[in-house]
Amino acid sequence: MLDKSQFESIHASLDRWVQLDLIPSAASVVFGGSTVIDEYFTGYQNRETEKLICGDSIYRLFSNTKLITSVAAMILLEEGAFKLDDEAARYIPKLANLRVLQEDATSVHDTEPLESQITVRQLLSHTAGFSYGIFMDTPIDPLYRSKRILHPGNDLEELVDALTAIPMLYQPGRKFHYSIATDVLGRLIEIWSGQTFGEFLASRIFSPLGMTSTSFYLSEQQREQLCVLYDGADPENPYQPGLSVASEISGDYFRPRALESGGGGLLGTISDYRKFWQMLIADGSYNGVRLLQSETLALMRTNQLPAGNVVEFRQWEMPNTVFGLGFALKQKPAAREPTEAIGEYYWGGIAGTHSWIAPRANIGVLLFTQRLPGYWLPFFHEHKRAIYGMIRTRAC
Numbered sequence: 001m002l003d004k005s006q007f008e009s010i011h012a013s014l015d016r017w018v019q020l021d022l023i024p025s026a027a028s029v030v031f032g033g034s035t036v037i038d039e040y041f042t043g044y045q046n047r048e049t050e051k052l053i054c055g056d057s058i059y060r061l062f063s064n065t066k067l068i069t070s071v072a073a074m075i076l077l078e079e080g081a082f083k084l085d086d087e088a089a090r091y092i093p094k095l096a097n098l099r100v101l102q103e104d105a106t107s108v109h110d111t112e113p114l115e116s117q118i119t120v121r122q123l124l125s126h127t128a129g130f131s132y133g134i135f136m137d138t139p140i141d142p143l144y145r146s147k148r149i150l151h152p153g154n155d156l157e158e159l160v161d162a163l164t165a166i167p168m169l170y171q172p173g174r175k176f177h178y179s180i181a182t183d184v185l186g187r188l189i190e191i192w193s194g195q196t197f198g199e200f201l202a203s204r205i206f207s208p209l210g211m212t213s214t215s216f217y218l219s220e221q222q223r224e225q226l227c228v229l230y231d232g233a234d235p236e237n238p239y240q241p242g243l244s245v246a247s248e249i250s251g252d253y254f255r256p257r258a259l260e261s262g263g264g265g266l267l268g269t270i271s272d273y274r275k276f277w278q279m280l281i282a283d284g285s286y287n288g289v290r291l292l293q294s295e296t297l298a299l300m301r302t303n304q305l306p307a308g309n310v311v312e313f314r315q316w317e318m319p320n321t322v323f324g325l326g327f328a329l330k331q332k333p334a335a336r337e338p339t340e341a342i343g344e345y346y347w348g349g350i351a352g353t354h355s356w357i358a359p360r361a362n363i364g365v366l367l368f369t370q371r372l373p374g375y376w377l378p379f380f381h382e383h384k385r386a387i388y389g390m391i392r393t394r395a396c
Helices: 006-019 061-077 093-097 120-124 141-146 156-163 181-193 197-209 221-225 270-283 292-300 380-394
Strands: 025-032 037-048 059-060 098-103 112-115 230-232 243-245 267-269 321-323 329-331 347-350 354-358 362-366
Touching: 006 025, 006 037, 006 380, 025 270, 059 270, 061 120, 061 181, 061 197, 061 270, 061 292, 061 347, 061 354, 093 156, 120 181, 156 181, 181 197, 197 270, 267 270, 270 354, 270 362, 354 380, 362 380
Parallel strands: none
Antiparallel strands: 025 037, 025 362, 059 267, 098 112, 230 243, 321 329, 329 347, 347 354, 354 362
């Protein structure tokens, strides 16, 4: 077990990032097995009013939502609602006739038919061939913006309907491309369960785990709990000091919204997400409640990408990384990491909500802030290296 006294230097490093005006706050939770062995909060939920961050502060989880959506789908898989290699068009017929951008396309109108149908497995592993529209780094991304795919006024059925008018970026199963696929998965969960996506999450995940502060929108009484979202001084240089209040990118959080985005719509506290993370660490159960069988989680942690394919982003590098059913998977240790890092699975959100589990080391970590862009910030890597360094020291 990691020694609690060793965390003092890690806490000091998080303090330093806040003091240097690089992040507004940091909330860190470290697990030994499924037991919390260290919890630390530093910085501000609201810098302007000097309101301190705490366990009840509410974060925009953004893409941490995808992990919850993936678990929701696997709950229904265990219940026999679908099979992983089922064609998505079996449940959403409009997906059967999508067009695909040709490899040599000079226009978004240069398309070809599907060579094969999209499967549920491909949606879970981001190999379905969709794009996202939020990074504006593909020829079809502007169409996601112009057709307002992720507009808060669209429900999931309307999102999928709008999506069918946009060409796919790749043929299904060809390669990994981070995408809106998890929102399509949310719509499938509605069809399989007969509930709205939010109702299914509340009844099958949030209520059983006691996640009382996680939802797609907030009550007026929760307004004082919501973290202020900040922009960094320079999106291209995370070491440039300076933070300013960011514009909201997902609309008004304080009234019910039509879009219950499985890809990035949830809000919640780190105290709530901690319960979800403990469930994953404990192979599918938490506090006497079992959500998934251990065999199902093992499948989620198994590479699903085509041979020779890896996780790639134009914005940042993720070397030696593949993808399972909802999680990124580390195949080799990064610099200054021990061999226990092999098999680490993880993901995070664009405002800086990081989460990872290293089964070989029997540890898990949550590290949350609210800064754009915040998925691949250096403070996250520094924190991870320090924790892995403690493991290396313990082994000596």
